[in-house]
Amino acid sequence: xxxxxxxxxxxxxxxxxxxxxxxxxxxxxxxxxxxxxxxxxxxxxxxxxxxxxxxxxxxxxxxxxxxxxxxxxxxxxxxxxxxxxxxxxxxxxxxxxxxxxxxxxxxxxxxxx
Numbered sequence: 499x500x501x502x503x504x505x506x507x508x509x510x511x512x513x514x515x516x517x518x519x520x521x522x523x524x525x526x527x528x529x530x531x532x533x534x535x536x537x538x539x540x541x542x543x544x545x546x547x548x549x550x551x552x553x554x555x556x557x558x559x560x561x562x563x564x565x566x567x568x569x570x571x572x573x574x575x576x577x578x579x580x581x582x583x584x585x586x587x588x589x590x591x592x593x594x595x596x597x598x599x600x601x602x603x604x605x606x607x608x609x610x611x
Contacts, residue, residue: 501525501550503532511542511607513578517549522556529557533564533575541573544606548579553587565596574598578606 501518514533519525536543545561553561565575578600580588588594600606 501528503529505532505536508544508603508607509611510540511544511610512536512540513544513546513603513607515546515548515603519552519554520550520557520560521552521554522559526556526560530560530564534567537564537568537571537573541568541571542610543568543573543575544578544600544603545575546578546603547581547584550584551581553584558587558591558593562593562596574610576600576606576609578603 501516501520504515506513506515514536516529520529533543561575568575576598579602580599585599588597588599598606598609600609
């Protein structure tokens with residue numbers, strides 16, 4: 499399934515609602531381009547991963563790259579609503595030590611305050 503994204507603002511924080519797979523190639527490039535443009539507007543971004551069912555190593559690399567870009571811009575990227583599979587992947591790869599993870603986008607947005 500292709501990666502689909504929509505963006506919205508929540509309490510002054512940009513939320514990217516993702517659906518599908520975050521994999522190496524067109525999906526990762528699209529995610530990277532979309533979020534990098536958003537970082538110019540606001541360096542505070544929440545990735546709502548509720549409907550993401552699969553992430554490969556390229557997708558993880560993209561998330562880490564976006565995290566670094568946001569930090570360099572004085573903000574951050576936080577993850578929300580992870581599926582069990584994606585949450586397990588972050589545990590295995592130890593990326594839970596880098597990303598802040600929240601149960602829902604609203605809690606993630608509030609954490610920027």
